[in-house]
Amino acid sequence: MIAPLTQEALQQALASLPDWTYDEPRKAIHRRIVLRDFGQALGLMVRIGVEAEKRDHHPEWANVYNKLDIWLTTHDADGVSTRDVELAGVIDRLI
Numbered sequence: 783m784i785a786p787l788t789q790e791a792l793q794q795a796l797a798s799l800p801d802w803t804y805d806e807p808r809k810a811i812h813r814r815i816v817l818r819d820f821g822q823a824l825g826l827m828v829r830i831g832v833e834a835e836k837r838d839h840h841p842e843w844a845n846v847y848n849k850l851d852i853w854l855t856t857h858d859a860d861g862v863s864t865r866d867v868e869l870a871g872v873i874d875r876l877i
Contacts (some may be wrong), residue, residue: 786861795867802870810855810871811862815877817848826850826876833872848862
C-alpha cells in the first residue's frame with residue numbers, strides 16, 4: 783500500500799506544480815485547463831489517458847466544451863501520494 787504525502791511534502795509538491803491546488807474535500811490536487819475548443823480538450827484527454835494507463839493511475843476529471851478539470855488522488859492512500867505528483871508533472875508537460 784502506498785502512503786499519502788505528509789503536509790510538508792504536499793506543500794513542497796504544490797510549490798513545484800504552480801497550476802495545481804489542493805482540494806481538501808476530495809483529498810486531491812486539482813487543475814483546471816482552458817483550451818481553445820472542444821477538439822483540443824478531447825485531444826488532451828486522450829493523451830493524458832494514455833499516460834495514465836501506462837502508470838495504472840487514473841484521474842478523476844470533468845470536461846465541459848473547452849474546460850477540463852482534473853483531480854488526482856490515490857484512493858489506496860486516502861489522499862495525495864507521489865503517484866499523483868508524478869502524473870501531475872506528466873500532465874503539465876503535455877499541455
